Amino acid sequence: MNIAVIMAIIFLGGIIMIALEDVLRVNKAAVSVTMCIVLWVLLLTHVNAVFLTGTPEMIDTYRKAFPEEISSMSTKELAAGYLSKTIVSSFGDVSSTLFFVLASMAIVEVLDSNGSFRVITRSIRSRKKRSLVWIVAGITFVLSAMLGNLATVIIVVAVLRKLIPDAQQRLPLSCLAIIAANAGGSFSPIGDVTTLLLWTGGNVTALHQISHIFLPALAMACIPSLLVSLSYKKDEHFPPLMDSSDIAAEDFDSVYHNILLFIGLLSLVMVPVLQSSLQLPPYMCVLFGLCILWIITDIKAAVSKDPNAGKMKVSNLFSHLDVATILFFLGVLMSVEALKQVGVLTTLANSLNAAIPEPKAIAVLLGCCSSVLDNVALVAATMGMYPLAESGMFMPDSPFWTLLAYCAVTGGSILIIGSASGVTVMGLEKVKFGYYLKKFTPLALLGYFAGVGLYMLL
Secondary structure (H helix, E strand, O other): OOHHHHHHHHHHHHHHHHHOHHHHOOOHHHHHHHHHHHHHHHHHHOHHHHHHOOOHHHHHHHHHHOHHHHHOOOHHHHHHHHHHHHHHHHHHHHHHHHHHHHHHHHHHHHHHHOOOOHHHHHHOOOOEHHHHHHHHHHHHHHHHHHHOHHHHHHHHHHHHHHHOOOHHHHHHHHHHHHHHHHHHHHOOOOOOHHHHHHHHOOOOOHHHHHHHHHHHHHHHHHHHHHHHHHOOOOOOEOOOOOOOOOOOOOOOOHHHHHHHHHHHHHHHHOHHHHHHHHOOOHHHHHHHHHHHHHHHHHHHHHHOOOOOHHHHOHHHHHHHOOHHHHHHHHHHHHHHHHHHHOOHHHHHHHHHHHHOOOHHHHHHHHHHHOOOOOHHHHHHHHHHHOOOOOOOOOOOOOHHHHHHHHHHHHHHHOOHHHOHHHHHHHHHHOOOHHHHHHHOHHHHHHHHHHHHHHHHHO
16 A cells, blocks of 8 residues: 555544544544654654655755755665654744743743732622623633633633632523633634644734734624623622632732733733744744743742742742643654655545535635544645645645634634533533533534625625
8 A cells, every 4th residue: 555545544533533532532633643753653663665766856955955955865875864854844843833832831820820810800800791791702812812822721610619609500601601611712823722733833813814814803702792792691700709718828919910011021022023023933032021020930939938838939830831732733743744744635635626626615614623533633734735835725825724824713613522622621511522512512503604705705
């Protein structure tokens, strides 16, 4: 059997296992990393065949980069050298995304552990159900654009638990937070891993994405919010607020919380600005913000008399980070890089173009697929299928890439298992798949297609 076919089957099998994580009881990070290693081992053991049948552009680039080395190499040495350079280059590109995600997660963990997000809890005074629906949806929509949708839903669920102690009463708001978080994450280059991939890959620029997707994303968030708010009677109220006392060190006052929150949010918001103006890589921007927080929390812990203050130091919070998620992204992205080398993605793109000649329809279809399959893998594979062009539908900031940024993120809201934020809320709030399917899938579909329609009109 052809090596390309074997690798395609392994990748498809891995994606199915990732989608069935809850059924198989095997962590998706373990599956993705195993899949990645197997694919690269196959490449290394079939290096001659891969090199001789590889993409001419990639081989020509390699020949031009190392002309003196190539002249004295045999075909086997040439193939091994080519693949060695390729895996190092691929890992470098992938690592820039992983460091950005890791640093962002660390910033959110620092702010959360030091009590900075309690500012949000204290600022919410309304107990009217209809009002609270819009407040929660609005906060989630805005925060997800800055912190990412996954981190945002974790924060929002924590806030909702303080605001609404009854699990059944807060269930609709928790589910709505999934839709609002994915909607907010879709118009921001740092709002979701998929939009980050498209931005760092040069497929979509930050200003273009924000200006063209903001209104469709807003429609995606507002339509479900409106329908959920109308499900409550006009004068319905939630029970009184719980006592929201801080569990952070006692002398960590509100001013300190506000300073940390300001620095953390500013370091994330400024990423697209610094990248555009100074060409500073995104991961360096967030690492700089993390280091500022690190210095401040270390100084605070040193001067504080509270014995628990040391627990709030950044170095002690790294153990709380979700390393499994980072490994999952590593496995998926490196697997896609392996598939590029054997032309699988090019073949798939040609077949998809023949079946669906309209690229924007492909983007909408991929968005629907992201409700079942992981959107990181889908977008990474799509970027491999359709290389950037100087003109046409696949050039930077084209309607295809812009619409894909919206569809890939918001399509994950159609089913609760379709996004990392949905799976997270499902675990935190014990949301049943059937409950979400019955109550919120129709709302998510309405919002999704309303956003697509609005994008087409605009």
